[in-house]
Amino acid sequence: MLIRDGFPGQRLRVLPRPRVAEALSTPITGRMLVTDAGHFPHAAAHGRDRPRGAEEVVVILCTGGAGHLEVRGEEHPVAPGEVAVIPRGEPHRYRADPRDPWTIWWMHVTGADADDLVTAITQPSNDFSPVMQVHDPYAAKAALEHALVSLERDETLASLFAASGAAWGLLAQLAADRARGAKETGDPILAAQDYLREHLETTTSVAELATIAGLSVSHFSARFRLASGMGVVEYHKRLRSARARELLITTEATVADIARAVGYDDPFYFSRQFRAINGTSPSSYRLSFRDRSQPHD
Structure with missing residues (x-):
């Protein structure tokens, strides 16, 4: 059915x-x-x-x-x-x-x-x-x-x-x-970005990403910043924050569980990182979204 x-x-x-x-x-x-x-x-x-x-x-x-x-x-x-x-x-x-x-x-x-x-x-x-x-x-x-x-x-x-x-x-x-036509492949920076998206729960060093991309660390870092407008650490942090926002909106998972799902063992550190990007705590973000979603007279 x-x-x-x-x-x-x-x-x-x-x-x-x-x-x-x-x-x-x-x-x-x-x-x-x-x-x-x-x-x-x-x-x-x-x-x-x-x-x-x-x-x-x-x-x-x-x-x-x-x-x-x-x-x-x-x-x-x-x-x-x-x-x-x-x-x-x-x-x-x-x-x-x-x-x-x-x-x-x-x-x-x-x-x-x-x-x-x-x-x-x-x-x-x-x-x-x-x-x-x-x-x-x-x-x-x-x-x-x-x-x-x-x-x-x-x-x-x-x-x-x-x-x-x-x-x-x-x-x-x-x-x-x-x-x-078919999606182009072979761009090392896109490959690194895809890798970060698919591994939000793990910490990946710039050196590891440079190896994935087949570039030196300095060359990779420069190209990544040029393509993304930010460094690898900030890019990964924002990907994690975006996923955390989605989980806060669509699930009843606790903040601690969501923190672990996006790669933070310490929920307090996760909350500080979340606030730095979103201007509010994870719990407040969840409540404010629910308030916006409710019908008002």
Whole structure:
């Protein structure tokens, strides 16, 4: 049995249908409108079966676990760092992998620009391909989160504009990724950054990263700072902070458990590092986000 929603730690926003109709009559949101957005962490048994397709374009970014998309008689696996883009009206069925359920960020979009961009993404050479590797999955996740946060704020035109901008940027980038072809490999700095993202829980020295990159420590450090705008230690600290913010929002884990999950054995030291970047403590950050997410009279 497939479950539509209701997962621990999920975030979900859906515009009322009358608001959708109003927004589609406005020039900007009439061309690109995010109608639904969400984040489902470790979504066991999640899935949908739409024999007539959806009214909007469906975009699903997998950031963990795995899933499967069935469309036009073919099954497409969806792995971390991959995105499924389903044109509106396209019959489909998708589901989380039963042994390793996916974690996803997703949105529904509609409008003339959405349709044009989706055609560029899914049919670059008249060869329908609804699943693709994202060249920068972290930027894609940020765009989807931006769209979701905008809808979580309120349903004013300003928030809808913000969500539309994030969606337009994401779809345009996916179209560019598709046009460029397979993700380029071989950049030693990108490899080092990927390594840091994948090893948040461990401490990695600059010398170790330089070895991974195949460069001297001094050359690697200079190139890393040029590419990232900061040194390795600061870059890794900010990656850890971003992951900690996500865990604070989407889980009930204690601050100590989250500290360990992102590589800090000492929760007090973690809290000091978190405050230095975010201007508030982990506990206050969690409470303030929940306050913003609650409906107000």
